[in-house]
Amino acid sequence: MSALVAEELERLHQLIAWSFPPGLSPESVAGEACVWCDVPCDDTAVDLSTLGPLRACATCYAGQLVWLVSWYDWNGHVDACTPCQQGRVCHVGRGRRVLHLLTTGLARKQPPLCTGCQGPLHDDEPALPFVWTGQSSEHLGYGHTRCLLRRATSR
Ligand SMILES: [Zn+2]
Numbered sequence: 777m778s779a780l781v782a783e784e785l786e787r788l789h790q791l792i793a794w795s796f797p798p799g800l801s802p803e804s805v806a807g808e809a810c811v812w813c814d815v816p817c818d819d820t821a822v823d824l825s826t827l828g829p830l831r832a833c834a835t836c837y838a839g840q841l842v843w844l845v846s847w848y849d850w851n852g853h854v855d856a857c858t859p860c861q862q863g864r865v866c867h868v869g870r871g872r873r874v875l876h877l878l879t880t881g882l883a884r885k886q887p888p889l890c891t892g893c894q895g896p897l898h899d900d901e902p903a904l905p906f907v908w909t910g911q912s913s914e915h916l917g918y919g920h921t922r923c924l925l926r927r928a929t930s931r
Pocket residue numbers: 810811812813814815832833834835836837
């Protein structure tokens with residue numbers, strides 16, 4: 777487990793600040809309710825942005841954080857693991873994937889979809905973390921190993 781230094785927390789905070797869901801309520805836009813769960817903000821709410829008053833409740837913020845940290849843990853393993861990259865059996869990779877996907881609900885994310893084929897990631901299908909760059913920021917996602925391998929070889 778790597779230490780979360782201030783710099784790392786700041787980077788994660790930036791990612792969280794830009795990942796709030798679409799369709800905010802008027803209360804959320806005004807910073808009076810959490811952007812994720814719409815619960816009225818209290819003293820423990822976290823300021824998300826210097827551009828507006830958006831805030832998250834402590835529970836939702838922690839959910840986002842654990843989602844990101846577990847995604848990076850999984851991704852860090854895959855980066856250094858040949859069996860994972862080739863879609864072969866790897867219990868460490870499997871464990872990190874399971875741990876990460878357990879946080880989907882905490883982070884109020886949709887069930888994971890493959891970036892390549894847009895299909896769901898079934899438990900018995902090899903899958904990898906995958907990052908794609910959008911208009912303004914990076915998006916952390918997933919892909920079936922077979923879809924990502926096809927992508928890599930057709931480049
Ligand atoms: Zn909340």
